[in-house]
Amino acid sequence: MTSERLEELLGRFEGLRIAVGGDYFLDKYLDIDGALAEVSLETGLEAHQVVEVRCYPGAAGTVTNNLAALGVGEIIAVGAIGDDGEGFELRRGLERTGVRPNGLISTSELRTPTYTKPMLREPGRAPRELERLDIKNREPLPPAVERAFLEALRETAARVDGLIIADQVQERNCGVITDAVREALARLGDESPRTILLADSRARIGLFRHVLIKPNRGEALAAIGLGSDAAADEETMARAGKALMERTGRPLFITAGAEGIYAATAEGCVRVPAFRPRGPIDIVGAGDSVDAAVCAALCAGATHKEAALLGCLVSSLTIEQIGVTGTASFDAVRKRLREYREQQGHG
Numbered sequence: 001m002t003s004e005r006l007e008e009l010l011g012r013f014e015g016l017r018i019a020v021g022g023d024y025f026l027d028k029y030l031d032i033d034g035a036l037a038e039v040s041l042e043t044g045l046e047a048h049q050v051v052e053v054r055c056y057p058g059a060a061g062t063v064t065n066n067l068a069a070l071g072v073g074e075i076i077a078v079g080a081i082g083d084d085g086e087g088f089e090l091r092r093g094l095e096r097t098g099v100r101p102n103g104l105i106s107t108s109e110l111r112t113p114t115y116t117k118p119m120l121r122e123p124g125r126a127p128r129e130l131e132r133l134d135i136k137n138r139e140p141l142p143p144a145v146e147r148a149f150l151e152a153l154r155e156t157a158a159r160v161d162g163l164i165i166a167d168q169v170q171e172r173n174c175g176v177i178t179d180a181v182r183e184a185l186a187r188l189g190d191e192s193p194r195t196i197l198l199a200d201s202r203a204r205i206g207l208f209r210h211v212l213i214k215p216n217r218g219e220a221l222a223a224i225g226l227g228s229d230a231a232a233d234e235e236t237m238a239r240a241g242k243a244l245m246e247r248t249g250r251p252l253f254i255t256a257g258a259e260g261i262y263a264a265t266a267e268g269c270v271r272v273p274a275f276r277p278r279g280p281i282d283i284v285g286a287g288d289s290v291d292a293a294v295c296a297a298l299c300a301g302a303t304h305k306e307a308a309l310l311g312c313l314v315s316s317l318t319i320e321q322i323g324v325t326g327t328a329s330f331d332a333v334r335k336r337l338r339e340y341r342e343q344q345g346h347g
Helices: 003-015 060-069 085-096 143-157 179-191 217-223 234-248 286-299 304-318 330-343
Strands: 017-022 024-033 050-059 074-082 100-107 114-121 133-135 162-167 196-201 252-255 261-265 268-272
Touching (some): 017 060, 024 060, 074 143, 085 100, 234 261, 234 268, 261 304
Antiparallel strands (some): 252 261
């Protein structure tokens, strides 16, 4: 990709309208000063001293964060969260990044899923994450909430350029992407084959139909009946891409960490090499940044190979941001393309 082509694609982002439907979490960081540690008089255990609390939209919210950083003109959140303090912080975080929470349902029937991440800061050392505390809904999604989410999803899908589905919850039917919602998405994709509808799922990527999907390498191999740790050379990945395309009827993208991203289409499967990082990395949120970049690129008219390359560029920038779920700006993407071309020997 030339710098001129990148500018052409990025220049179209501000005119795009993209929705993100799925599981919205609150990422809650507790910054702990190790030098202030105390011992609890009651238990004798160490009492960590929190000196700062940072809250960000997570899971599906990580996708919206990245769309906002990429300059997408209108971003719409569609999901269901609790009518609680964490939900207030999540909604406020979305609005702070310019996301419209029009389709975000607040209900007392749910808790707002929250990843609480204690970050220990010690002199002369990089911040270190301690054991995470997770709050999730562990019962099936209430039928009334499911119906409301489906209605919001249908209404939103009819007026956007692209729709990203973020299926974050591993427990089946306990997030908003239930079996019934997945069937509705298949019908939507079948009825609107030109709509850019991209799905990402932690546990059920092989069940989606009539939409583009973006599994990682292990998810793709598991979906076609191979172990997630099976050998995955380019021939195997091409076979996985072909098998999954036969199910979905759409092209797909397979992320493969340091190897890059495979773009599988009717013409074949091509690997776009990753940018080689030069320092410490934090891969949290990398897949979400790929979702945002790929969907925005396709909506802007990119080829599937170009979209995969943009996904590689953006994710290479987000993983360099330690202790926070990163995003990538226009200027950073422009610079990274130049660095990428140098790494690949294109000057």
